[in-house]
Structure formats: structure tokens, C-alpha cells
Amino acid sequence: MPKRSPLAPIFLTVFLDMLGVGIIIPVLPALFISPTTSFLPIETSVAERSVLYGYLVAIYPLMQFFGAPVLGALSDRHGRRPMLVISLLGTLMGYLLFGWAILLKNLPLLFLSRALPGFTGGNISIVYSAISDLTVDDPKSRPKYFGLVGMAFGLGFILGPALGGLLADDSVVSWFDHSTPFWFTALLTFVNIILLWRLFPETLKKRRETAIRFLSGVANIRKAFSSPNLRGIFQVSLLLSLGFAFFTQFFAVYLMQRFGMSEKDIGIIFAWVGVWLVFTQGVTVRQLSKKVAPQRILKFSMLLLAISIPLVLIPQNPWAVMWINPLIATFQGVTSPNLTTVVSGQASTEEQGEILGINQSMISVGQLIPPLIAGYLNSLNGAYPILAGGITIFLGWVTYISLQLKQAKRARDEEKK
Numbered sequence: 001m002p003k004r005s006p007l008a009p010i011f012l013t014v015f016l017d018m019l020g021v022g023i024i025i026p027v028l029p030a031l032f033i034s035p036t037t038s039f040l041p042i043e044t045s046v047a048e049r050s051v052l053y054g055y056l057v058a059i060y061p062l063m064q065f066f067g068a069p070v071l072g073a074l075s076d077r078h079g080r081r082p083m084l085v086i087s088l089l090g091t092l093m094g095y096l097l098f099g100w101a102i103l104l105k106n107l108p109l110l111f112l113s114r115a116l117p118g119f120t121g122g123n124i125s126i127v128y129s130a131i132s133d134l135t136v137d138d139p140k141s142r143p144k145y146f147g148l149v150g151m152a153f154g155l156g157f158i159l160g161p162a163l164g165g166l167l168a169d170d171s172v173v174s175w176f177d178h179s180t181p182f183w184f185t186a187l188l189t190f191v192n193i194i195l196l197w198r199l200f201p202e203t204l205k206k207r208r209e210t211a212i213r214f215l216s217g218v219a220n221i222r223k224a225f226s227s228p229n230l231r232g233i234f235q236v237s238l239l240l241s242l243g244f245a246f247f248t249q250f251f252a253v254y255l256m257q258r259f260g261m262s263e264k265d266i267g268i269i270f271a272w273v274g275v276w277l278v279f280t281q282g283v284t285v286r287q288l289s290k291k292v293a294p295q296r297i298l299k300f301s302m303l304l305l306a307i308s309i310p311l312v313l314i315p316q317n318p319w320a321v322m323w324i325n326p327l328i329a330t331f332q333g334v335t336s337p338n339l340t341t342v343v344s345g346q347a348s349t350e351e352q353g354e355i356l357g358i359n360q361s362m363i364s365v366g367q368l369i370p371p372l373i374a375g376y377l378n379s380l381n382g383a384y385p386i387l388a389g390g391i392t393i394f395l396g397w398v399t400y401i402s403l404q405l406k407q408a409k410r411a412r413d414e415e416k417k
Helices: 007-024 027-032 046-078 080-104 107-119 123-134 139-167 180-199 216-226 231-259 263-291 294-313 318-323 325-344 349-380 384-416
Strands: none
Touching: 007 027, 007 080, 007 123, 007 139, 007 180, 027 046, 027 231, 027 263, 046 080, 046 107, 046 123, 046 231, 046 349, 080 107, 080 123, 080 180, 123 139, 123 325, 139 180, 139 263, 139 325, 216 231, 216 349, 231 263, 231 294, 231 318, 231 325, 231 349, 231 384, 263 318, 263 325, 294 325, 294 384, 318 325, 325 349, 349 384
């Protein structure tokens, strides 16, 4: 019997997972920001809606901060396959609870529905660990495979948001409402679990007794900033995550508030972004990985991403932002897998799960802080969260350039000895 390659099921797992995430993108802000929403009382002010939305967005990465390192360590002990299944089971329960909370108009249940899948939502770091397992003997191919994961992200974003906008629109089908996308994503996640269990072969060859601690996320942050070899690159990872979260988490809110876009309109915008993410991850990243080192790519891609994000504030026509979104998608699509490759390169073969779990902790913190701040910023001006995103990514680029200069100087000094 021929040996099954795990790349196809990895791609399918990420695609179905991100399709579910993409479906809820246009729906989530509509529950809080849209003046026609029926979830919050009509007398709720715009500022209160904005802050509540920020808190709801923040609860997922908050729980992921604690859960992802635990799943990463468990995947080092017990394998990638069973931990991926557990992660997706939590996601399934979250979608079911979210749909039920909308029907009941129960705000605490809504927060619980995001907290549970947040804690079990370490699947991407496990996927990256599986790819690292597969490329032990060929580390140069990691950007290509990380790019394939990004391509699956993009495909999910092409279909997901557009589908979510349709599923929430009762003019399409009379019984559609804001809960319908969550029932659909629950079904998708169930299918994902079945396919993963049947098709995904275990990639971990050598088990490692990584310590499992509930507060290991806190320890990860301490380790990231105390280790001379890790501190610099994790600072870059944190700033990039902070900046991009400012943008992505409140871009739909900006479109809804400034231009009055509907869920369907926002779905189309994000689907367009997904098209460019797929092209970037499937074509651009693969070609660049053959010719240019990840360290050199990041010198330019991060700066261009920082510049392109604030450009979405310029157009007066809502559909004109579609000319700018390809720039953001391209530069983010190039930056993300190459930065993951650089982070992965800091670890030995046995430490991939732990190091990528630490990186996921940094990303979780980067996704946690912006909505807590951006909710208040948005109540002052809808452009402020997007400006904050561009500025923060620019600081990440400055940090990365400084790190590269220090490493070059250290290398020259060692040559002289």
C-alpha cells in the first residue's frame, strides 16, 4: 500500500478551517456595529457597540494564548494528528454555541462560544509543526510549504466571506439569519474532523516529553524576551501580529461605518483579498523561495505592508479600496510564511512544536491587545485602528532591520577574530 502524503490533508484541513473563519467575518461586526442589528438593544450607543465588539474579538486570542502552547506541547508528546482533532472539536462546539447564542440573544453565551474554540484553537501551530516534521532534511522547502498553508488560507477567504454574507441575508432565502452561517460552519468543521481522522498520517517520528503547563503561555513570553537568540525575532513577530490585527479586526467595521456596506458587500471585499492571498502564497512565495532568502525578503515586504495599510483610508468610493487590497494581501502573503520560516529556523528538530508554540503565543498576544484598544479608538474615529496598524507594522520593520544589522556586525566581528 503506497504511503500517504500528509500535505493534501494538511491543505484540506486548513482550507476548511479558514472557510469557516471566513464565513463569519462579515457577520460578526454586523451583530454589533450595524444600526439594524437585532442582537443588542436599539438604545446601545455606537461607542458601547464598538467596545463590546472589541472585547468579543479579544476573548478568542486571550484563550488561545493559554491553550495553544498546551496543544503544541501535547503534539510533541502524542503526535500532531490527535491534537488537530481535539482542536477542531473545540471549534465545532464554539460554532454551535455561537449560533445558539444569537437565537437566544444571550451575550454571555456569545462570549463563551468564542472562549472555548480559542482555548483549543492551536491547530495552525500544530500544522506548522507537521510541516517542520516533513522538511527536517530539506529546510529550504519550508517557505514553499508554509506558502501552501497560506494558499489554503486564501482559498478559505475567497469563498468564506462571500458565502457568509449570503447565508446571513434573508433576501436570499427567507429563513436565513445571522445564526445560519454558524450552523453551516459547524457542519464544515464536522466534515473536517472526519476527513482529518481518515486521511492525515502522523508526521511526528520522535516523541518529546515537553512540559505541559496551563500558564506556559506566560512562560513562553518570558522565554521569548529573555533568550538572546529568540528575543529579537519574536519582537518582530509580535509587532507584525499587533499591526495586522489592528487592521483586519476593524477593517470590516470601518467599511460598515464609513460607507454603510452590508454583509454581502464586505464579503465581496474580503473574497477579493482572498484571491490575491491565494496567488501570492501559491505563486509569488514559491518563486521567491527559490531565489531569495527569507531574511532578505522580510527587509522589503514588511515595510511595503506598513505603507499599504493606511492607503485604504484615502478612497472616497467604497469600491475603490479594492485597488489597494491586492497590495496588502501580497505583502502580508509574502511576509507571513517567510517570518514563520525564520522563527522555525531558530529551533532544533526536537523543539519545533515548542518554538512554534511560543510563536503562536506571541501571535495570540498580538491579536489580543489590538481589539481592546481599537474598540476605544474606533469610538473616537473609525480610521484610528487602521492607522495604528500601519504604524505598528512599521515599528516591526524597524526592529527587524535593527536585528539584521546587529547580526551582520556580530558576524564581521567573529570573522576578525
